[in-house]
Amino acid sequence: MPRVKKFNEEETLNKAMCLFWKNGFHATSMQDLVAYLGINRASIYDTYGGKKELFDKAFAHYRNKNRIQLTSFFKQQKSVKEGFRKLFEQGISEAVCDSEHKGCFVINVATELVPNDEEMLSVIQENKAFMLATFKDFLQSGVDSGEISPIKDLTNLASVLHTFFNGIKVVSKTDPQEKELITSVDTVLTLLD
Known part of the structure; x- marks a missing residue:
């Protein structure tokens, strides 16, 4: 038995x-x-x-939880620009309040394991592809609603915003200066104007 x-x-x-x-x-x-x-x-x-x-x-559990949360978060936003602002501010707030300075689990895994682990590289690349597609879809909803200019290169914008989002998590791990990070959010969001 x-x-x-x-x-x-x-x-x-x-x-x-x-x-x-x-x-x-x-x-x-x-x-x-x-x-x-x-x-x-x-x-x-x-x-x-x-x-x-x-x-x-x-690690799969972490990625799955984050995907569900991100998708749900974007669906609740009425404005793409404000949605990205809230996402970035939430990331900053989580980092500033994290006394252990864990950062992002995906980024941590990428820096620890990817140089020597082809299987993990594939997992990280697939996660990035999901994030980029999700960011791009959200940007497209802004184009569809007239909030974002249709001449914007959404693929490039999604990539820049994804890189910035990851950068927030890396920088805040070592120097969680909320005011400076919020100023950076204001600057990067001008790309959506």
Whole structure:
């Protein structure tokens, strides 16, 4: 008869995500996971596989949550310009309030693993493609409503805004100066005028 799991898999995956996000893949040991998750090593292996498999699932969980949140966020916005302003300001606020200075999990993974991990490079590239397409679709809604000029190069704009959004997260990790970052938001949003 199979053993009954005495832990919530979703909750445990969320906790693993937070630990990997804070420490990175290499600096998180299996013993760290056992202690932080509060479950034994055998349960981790039985449920998720090894450390790498748990990391992959936790990272996929993070990306999926962010995609749902971003898509939902953009759908709620009445103005594209104000929507991007809110998105950037929210990113700044999260960074300034984050006492652990974790930054963005995707960026952290890219800088830690991509140079030597082709599989992870593919995952990061796919995530970037999703983000760019989502940004471009949101910009297109601004063109459709007359808020943004139809002569704008939406592909280029999406790329610049995505790069800026990632840049906010990198800069705020080491120097979370809210006033300076908000000034940068004002500057970059002039591209939508």
